[in-house]
Amino acid sequence: MNDSSIIADQLVYRYKELTAVDHISFEVARGEVFSFLGPNGAGKSTTVKMLTGELRPAQGKATLLGIDVSKQPSKVHAQIGVAFEIANLYEEMSGIENLNLFAQLFGIKHFDANALLARVGLDGRGKEHVSNYSKGMKQRLMIARALVNKPRILFLDEPTDGLDPVSSETIRGIIREEANNGTTVFLTTHNMVEADKVSNRVAFINKGKIVALDTPHKLKQQYGKRALKVEIECPDGTLERHDIVLDQTETPQVIHDLFANQRVVTVHSEEATLEDIFIQFTGRGLT
Numbered sequence: 001m002n003d004s005s006i007i008a009d010q011l012v013y014r015y016k017e018l019t020a021v022d023h024i025s026f027e028v029a030r031g032e033v034f035s036f037l038g039p040n041g042a043g044k045s046t047t048v049k050m051l052t053g054e055l056r057p058a059q060g061k062a063t064l065l066g067i068d069v070s071k072q073p074s075k076v077h078a079q080i081g082v083a084f085e086i087a088n089l090y091e092e093m094s095g096i097e098n099l100n101l102f103a104q105l106f107g108i109k110h111f112d113a114n115a116l117l118a119r120v121g122l123d124g125r126g127k128e129h130v131s132n133y134s135k136g137m138k139q140r141l142m143i144a145r146a147l148v149n150k151p152r153i154l155f156l157d158e159p160t161d162g163l164d165p166v167s168s169e170t171i172r173g174i175i176r177e178e179a180n181n182g183t184t185v186f187l188t189t190h191n192m193v194e195a196d197k198v199s200n201r202v203a204f205i206n207k208g209k210i211v212a213l214d215t216p217h218k219l220k221q222q223y224g225k226r227a228l229k230v231e232i233e234c235p236d237g238t239l240e241r242h243d244i245v246l247d248q249t250e251t252p253q254v255i256h257d258l259f260a261n262q263r264v265v266t267v268h269s270e271e272a273t274l275e276d277i278f279i280q281f282t283g284r285g286l287t
């Protein structure tokens with residue numbers, strides 16, 4: 001038996017003439033953090049909606065935790081958490097009330113909303129109306145709400161978008177903690193720095209197709225160019241920048257000549273970013 005938490009098998013979705021998702025296949029293992037990276041309109045949300053049963057694929061099959069999503073959506077819903085649309089929060093209710101309502105819907109007894117709020121850094125703010133929350137606070141409440149039923153798979157959309165660096169790190173901490181406890185985390189994002197920090201593997205999606213899928217490290221190793229950024233001081237005292245691409249046959253000679261003949265002031269090494277590699281694959285950036 002296949003023990004993948006998520007199996008997308010040749011998923012296709014069309015909005016009238018537009019094929020938004022075009023034969024997408026991948027598997028995500030239990031406890032893995034998997035990111036879907038792509039620009040606006042790439043087909044990320046549409047894919048997630050098929051995985052969570054919100055949209056029915058035109059072709060292909062989504063299987064979560066061994067369950068065919070199209071056949072048993074409610075069985076799947078009980079075991080997943082989804083933080084997608086901030087608009088789905090009840091603004092006129094407090095944070096605690098929002099969470100309690102969700103716990104009731106899942107039939108959870110002895111639910112501790114305060115503990116969950118503390119976990120996402122909203123302790124002490126739970127009694128305020130959500131309409132008073134900042135965007136970042138709503139974002140955290142969404143994540144808390146997605147965790148109410150202790151899901152085995154967590155779907156998060158741009159979880160740190162609009163958050164300050166400290167809050168972003170809190171959220172990344174929660175993602176890592178969940179994954180360490182065996183929860184599978186599926187992220188959709190156009191933030192490649194974010195994806196690089198938390199993901200075990202990333203899939204690049206463009207125009208409804210997966211164009212690359214691997215660990216961030218392997219993608220960078222395989223497709224990225226490492227470089228040295230060198231600053232030299234010219235005879236007139238001005239600084240000049242040189243980029244030296246590493247791993248080429250002529251690289252050692254270029255470096256040797258530079259150090260032998262010039263006054264080198266600074267040297268920095270630079271690794272390719274996921275965005276550089278995405279551009280190589282698609283000819284376009286992530287934003």
Ligand code: ATP
Pocket residue numbers: 015018020038039040041042043044045046047190
């Ligand atoms: P974003 O990062 O902006 O959320 P995305 O990668 O999630 O983008 P999707 O929302 O899946 O992309 O959209 C994929 C394509 O399908 C886009 O061309 C979009 O315009 C189109 N699309 C999405 N929803 C609908 C809809 N309800 N009706 C018609 N077309 C749609």
